[in-house]
Amino acid sequence: MNIKRSGSQPSAKGQAEYFTDINAYLNLLTRDGNITLVGAPTKPLDVSAFSLIMARRSLSGSNIGGIAQTQEMLDFCGEHNITADVEVIPIQKVNEAYERLLKSDVKYRFCIDMASLKSA
Numbered sequence: 001m002n003i004k005r006s007g008s009q010p011s012a013k014g015q016a017e018y019f020t021d022i023n024a025y026l027n028l029l030t031r032d033g034n035i036t037l038v039g040a041p042t043k044p045l046d047v048s049a050f051s052l053i054m055a056r057r058s059l060s061g062s063n064i065g066g067i068a069q070t071q072e073m074l075d076f077c078g079e080h081n082i083t084a085d086v087e088v089i090p091i092q093k094v095n096e097a098y099e100r101l102l103k104s105d106v107k108y109r110f111c112i113d114m115a116s117l118k119s120a
Contacts, residue, residue, distance in 0.1 A: 026051035027058065037061040038069075084109070090116035 022045045025035055034057065049061060052118040065073070077083070089097050097110045 022046070022059070023048045023051045023083075026057055029055070029057050032057070033057045034060060035057045038065045041065065086111040088113050092116060092119075 029035065033055070037059070051057065052059065088111050089106045090113050094112065100106055
């Protein structure tokens with residue numbers, strides 16, 4: 001989740017699939033705060049109207065984030081040392097990675113080392 005101040009209004013951006021209790025996140029916002037969901041959640045969200053109206057909070061969404069928003073998120077993560085746990089694989093092992101995915105033998109997201117394309 002990316003939390004920032006836009007002028008005097010705090011806002012948060014996060015991938016929708018990671019929200020299990022949206023009201024817990026809404027209640028962290030101050031007055032006039034906003035949460036923007038990027039992508040669609042796998043299950044419907046149960047949003048309490050009081051989480052929104054009592055402090056003039058808002059909930060918005062976007063199917064995808066634009067380039068500027070993605071860069072802003074990456075800059076925020078870099079400034080705050082927020083990283084992702086990934087397993088880097090060469091392109092030659094993409095089929096093996098897919099088989100592991102089917103077996104639920106995956107702890108982190110797979111990232112393909114694009115430099116390995118040269119030797120493919």
